[in-house]
Amino acid sequence: xxxxxxxxxxxxxxxxxxxxxxxxxxxxxxxxxxxxxxxxxxxxxxxxxxxxxxxxxxxxxxxxxxxxxxxxxxxxxxxxxxxxxxxxxxxxxxxxxxxxxxxxxxxxxxxxxxxxxxxxxxxxxxxxxxxxxxxxxxxxxxxxxxxxxxxxxxxxxxxxxxxxxxxxxxxxxxxx
Numbered sequence: 001x002x003x004x005x006x007x008x009x010x011x012x013x014x015x016x017x018x019x020x021x022x023x024x025x026x027x028x029x030x031x032x033x034x035x036x037x038x039x040x041x042x043x044x045x046x047x048x049x050x051x052x053x054x055x056x057x058x059x060x061x062x063x064x065x066x067x068x069x070x071x072x073x074x075x076x077x078x079x080x081x082x083x084x085x086x087x088x089x090x091x092x093x094x095x096x097x098x099x100x101x102x103x104x105x106x107x108x109x110x111x112x113x114x115x116x117x118x119x120x121x122x123x124x125x126x127x128x129x130x131x132x133x134x135x136x137x138x139x140x141x142x143x144x145x146x147x148x149x150x151x152x153x154x155x156x157x158x159x160x161x162x163x164x165x166x167x168x169x170x171x172x173x174x175x176x
Contacts, residue, residue, distance in 0.1 A: 018078045023052040024172055027099065027125035031087050031139060032058040033160060034131055040071030041161035047075035049172040052123065054079055057087040091142045099123040100144045103135040104167055106156065110148035118171050126167055128160050
């Protein structure tokens with residue numbers, strides 16, 4: 001019989017253990033995200049894949065915040081994060097430090113996620129943009145490239161927290 005695992009049987013890391021563990025060389029950048037629940041969800045997913053850091057850019061809300069905490073379930077304490085006002089400066093700084101930076105967006109020259117291979121010897125940062133406007137064109141212009149999630153339905157976008165989960169799982173799997 002396939003018995004469901006109890007939370008007490010999962011042998012999860014403490015926050016202190018999580019902080020000292022080697023991280024997946026992935027960085028998440030949230031640019032002008034309005035929904036506090038989306039932000040919290042990104043923290044929770046980032047914890048699940050032990051990503052290195054989250055950058056909260058522009059008017060993206062920051063912890064501590066009760067609505068972020070509601071979906072993050074404590075991940076704002078485990079995942080390193082930092083607020084940056086200017087996403088362009090951040091992208092340029094990351095690239096200067098040999099981090100590959102990719103916008104998650106639909107563009108004329110985007111690479112489909114299933115065809116994208118992150119470099120194993122470099123950090124990869126992925127930008128998720130505003131729920132309505134997406135990633136700013138100015139940010140796209142200074143990225144290494146653009147990754148697109150293949151979609152074949154009638155809709156042409158996914159919720160940012162869903163996009164984040166899809167992208168982080170894919171990149172985590174490829175880097176393992």
